[in-house]
Amino acid sequence: MCIGIYNTIRMGGLELSLAHALLGLIRYHPTTGYQLKDDFDHSIKIFWNATLPQIYRTLNQMESQCWLKAEIEIQKGKPNRKVYSITEEGLEELQRWLNEPLEKIEQKYSALVKVFFANKADPEKFSGHLEEFRNYYENLLNFYETDQAEIIRKASQDSRACLESEYWKLSADFGIRMAKMIVEWCDEALKIHNNLHEESK
Amino acid sequence: MCIGIYNTIRMGGLELSLAHALLGLIRYHPTTGYQLKDDFDHSIKIFWNATLPQIYRTLNQMESQCWLKAEIEIQKGKPNRKVYSITEEGLEELQRWLNEPLEKIEQKYSALVKVFFANKADPEKFSGHLEEFRNYYENLLNFYETDQAEIIRKASQDSRACLESEYWKLSADFGIRMAKMIVEWCDEALKIHNNLHEESK
DNA sequence: GTATTATATATACCAATGCACATATAATAC
DNA sequence: GTATTATATGTGCATTGGTATATATAATAC
Structure with a gap:
């Protein structure tokens, strides 16, 4: 069921920061993509921004990767909520990433x-x-x-x-x-x- | 002969900085892609980096756009040099861009x-x-x-x-x-x- | 003698990003 | 009454970026 979307080279790299930022936020409590955008805007937006489509796409990839599991919460009138929570693999990946060196700042001004x-x-x-x-x-x-x-x-x-x-x-x-x-x-x-x-x- | 590769919306935008950085450097003197990479590394690399493939691709696009014209310099033994020089349109575009507002710094750390x-x-x-x-x-x-x-x-x-x-x-x-x-x-x-x-x- | 670096120009492919758009409803503001 | 904002999840497309690879030779380093 879990398909590795990132090849091993990229996995060894350090550039999957959006996924890791999301892992970090979801670790606090299970939440939806829409909510995550809001959390983003009120916390780490000052050094990492993400658009809603980007967040939804990344969440889907993370689910395929088994870093997250999703539960559908049925709502009347409003669209159903897809509530993500972090898995054991997700926690391990977050931990691994947190112990990696700090990425140099990309200077593109x-x-x-x-x-x-x-x-x-x-x-x-x-x-x-x-x-x-x-x-x-x-x-x-x-x-x-x-x-x-x-x-x-x-x-x-x-x-x-x-x-x-x-x-x-x-x-x-x-x-x-x-x-x-x-x-x-x-x-x-x-x-x-x-x-x-x-x-x- | 000159095909606008960027649509009008992008043209009005401010994000074509690699092309403009290249225009700025070529304005000093006609030069090749390989030389431009070297110029880059010794001047504006500290706030804008570019790889060789990126430079070659952008030069091709800029030629289609008629911002540059190219002359082939035949060399023996080594590959021929493609020497680009800036056109009237290129100078105008550089001038236009230089008078645009300063782009905000993308904060992605x-x-x-x-x-x-x-x-x-x-x-x-x-x-x-x-x-x-x-x-x-x-x-x-x-x-x-x-x-x-x-x-x-x-x-x-x-x-x-x-x-x-x-x-x-x-x-x-x-x-x-x-x-x-x-x-x-x-x-x-x-x-x-x-x-x-x-x-x- | 062999390996690397410099010169010189590209193509192919994949990943990341961003904007526009599609769909649907409820609440609030004017 | 109408428009906007908030809730909620996505798809499609274009741009940008980076790595690997292809091709070819000369000079230099070990």
């Missing part, structure tokens, strides 16, 4: 490619885009430091989550540092860019 | 998902992985601050590149700040993690 070639861009427009970029990350920083922090604070009041919440805070702190770094870099970039084009005003 | 669930990982192993992660970014930081800086310094001595090199430095500075931020976060993470598991030693 097309905005920075634009900055690299910005000498040929319109100075006024570029300045505006830098400001907009800066403000986006300042807003994100505010969100992380208020709303996101509140979510974690509330969740950590659950006594079982006491130790766990230290790691939630730690990962959220990464997002905060990242956003802060970007805002600071933008300020520096704006200063340098505006200096270079001062005479042309 | 599976390492941070692992940190989020790290409470269930083996504390000793996790500690080791954090250290390895930290050392990787410390080495990268050293590379950016020495070798990478030297590449930019040398390139900027070309008198035409005087203004341009300010933007090279600015984009490289982003990489430096990023690596620094990660090392600092790791130090904090190691401190907190080790404190939490001190009693178990």
Whole structure:
């Protein structure tokens, strides 16, 4: 019944993070794809996003892999709920993955490619885009430091989550540092860019 | 002869960065796919990587799009070189793209998902992985601050590149700040993690 | 002498991602 | 009354990305 959808090479790799993120969330309690999307948006969205179709597809693959088992909950009026819970194999796989090395951060920043070639861009427009970029990350920083922090604070009041919440805070702190770094870099970039084009005003 | 391979929706989008990175590099001087891979590795690799097959495929698409024109240079013994140069359309497209807003940074850090669930990982192993992660970014930081800086310094001595090199430095500075931020976060993470598991030693 | 690396251009295939769309109902907002 | 949002599960298609492989030669390293 259980078909290995990932070949052994990929299985040995470290790139199945969406599946593992889902395993991690389902471990807390059995849940549906729709609910998982919501959980995602309120927890690990800041460093991993996923769309609903992606989640549903991955859940199906994980079921074939026997990392999950599903139970159909019949509802009247609404579509039936497909409630997933983690299996023994799923727990083992999550455990295995958690003990693997930390994956390096993929650096794919097309905005920075634009900055690299910005000498040929319109100075006024570029300045505006830098400001907009800066403000986006300042807003994100505010969100992380208020709303996101509140979510974690509330969740950590659950006594079982006491130790766990230290790691939630730690990962959220990464997002905060990242956003802060970007805002600071933008300020520096704006200063340098505006200096270079001062005479042309 | 010129076939629009990207539909109008994608064309209006902002995601064709590999093509635009290539346009930016080819604008300096006509070159081949093989050479472009090398240029990539010595310039914008720190925020955009590409494999050779990807570069060749994209160049073919860009030729169909008429952003580039190709000339075959016959060589004895070695395979013929396909030398691409930028067209008027290519220059216009590059210009258009450079004046578009800066794309937000895609936050997809599976390492941070692992940190989020790290409470269930083996504390000793996790500690080791954090250290390895930290050392990787410390080495990268050293590379950016020495070798990478030297590449930019040398390139900027070309008198035409005087203004341009300010933007090279600015984009490289982003990489430096990023690596620094990660090392600092790791130090904090190691401190907190080790404190939490001190009693178990 | 043998193995590797550099030069040079690709194709095939698989995995991951994202957007649009399909289907269906209930509750709420205006 | 109408529109939107929330609940709930998917399919289809296009793009992007990465690895393996094919082909061919010259130079260098051991």
